[in-house]
Amino acid sequence: MPATIPDEFLDAMAEKLRLFADPTRLSILRALSMRERSVSEVVEATGRGQANVSKHLKLLTNAGLVARRKEGLRVYYKLDDPLVGKLCDLLCATLVSEARAELSRTRRLLDTWSKTSRRDKSGRVKTR
Amino acid sequence: MPATIPDEFLDAMAEKLRLFADPTRLSILRALSMRERSVSEVVEATGRGQANVSKHLKLLTNAGLVARRKEGLRVYYKLDDPLVGKLCDLLCATLVSEARAELSRTRRLLDTWSKTSRRDKSGRVKTR
DNA sequence: TGACTGTATTACCATAGAGTCATAAAGTAG
DNA sequence: CTACTTTATGACTCTATGGTAATACAGTCA
The missing domain is CATH 1.10.10.10 (Winged helix-like DNA-binding domain superfamily/Winged helix DNA-binding domain)
Known part of the structure; x- marks a missing residue:
């Protein structure tokens, strides 16, 4: 600021x-x-x-x-008003990057999750 | 947008x-x-x-x-959050430029005003 | 322990404002 | 003129929220 x-x-x-x-x-x-x-x-x-x-x-x-x-x-x-376009650009960029971060976070979660449940022989999903 | x-x-x-x-x-x-x-x-x-x-x-x-x-x-x-700084920069820039525009508008007004009242011999300000 | 300080929370009030319905106002067509 | 269309406005409801006072909570110090 x-x-x-x-x-x-x-x-x-x-x-x-x-x-x-x-x-x-x-x-x-x-x-x-x-x-x-x-x-x-x-x-x-x-x-x-x-x-x-x-x-x-x-x-x-x-x-x-x-x-x-x-x-x-x-x-x-x-x-x-030029502010309109600028503001929207800024916000969209922010939201998009947030969405991306959220996505990769979910990916990581899914990843570790599938690793931990990989050796579960019952076939049922096992959490922790 | x-x-x-x-x-x-x-x-x-x-x-x-x-x-x-x-x-x-x-x-x-x-x-x-x-x-x-x-x-x-x-x-x-x-x-x-x-x-x-x-x-x-x-x-x-x-x-x-x-x-x-x-x-x-x-x-x-x-x-x-990086948005805070960016948003403030954007808004401040906008407001400052608006303030500038307002200022020059006022200046112009004062200018034409003083011109129209320049030849008023009474010394009193004369509007239109 | 109790007294004290800094922060969070609860309960409440007042107000702003978003939405909607009905209707007014302005313009057009016949 | 009347009938119709498009937009603006007024009245109203309902919800969200900013502010505040009182108080609870948490941590420190004696």
Whole structure:
């Protein structure tokens, strides 16, 4: 963490992060990361209720994370903040590496497990 | 955002981010980013209540973000996840650049403002 | 042993916020 | 105009969670 972060920044950081700390909003951002989409398209892509999506989109818009464009009946939203991509890259990288670690841990477990039960003549799995 | 993120990841990402989306926890992480600290030291550094800090530390520990070490009466905590530093760097960079943008915006405003009111002979500031 | 210190936990309150339903508002088509 | 579509909003419920006070627990020292 960089040297010293002024206290006022903590609140700003927390507020910004709170926007990302919700599965529905992440789902919406993921949908918008591919292309600009109307509200109903986002609803369809995320499988969430329309009112719910509309509310989250308002939040994201007010925060400046997405941009709003009206065209006839529809309203189109698209990403409008470089932080979105960076943050997702960082998180995905972290989660992927964690998943990898988890996998190899499981592998090791399975490995030692099969070794210890190798000489069990009964054929049944024997734990410890 | 990377191509397609599986739905299960969204929940994991949100949960992870939720840990950072709180001023008190950020304050704690900031305190721990400098050095290992006992609970009471964290309490002192953050200015939060002891019970409160203890709870947050438990959360962070369970999530694997900080490591716990007991020594006599005291319990020492330290950062234990590379994500912490990376995330903070990213956020700080973002916030700083935003602050800069805000600053130059204000400067421009002041500039045009002083120009429009330059020829006002009364000496009073004249808006539009 | 008892007194003291540092930490964790419990119980509680207050609030924020996510979701949903119903409905309003805005735009289009007939 | 009415009927219809798309989006936004208001009212409401319910849950999660941050904060705090009181207290339990654990370790040290006399």
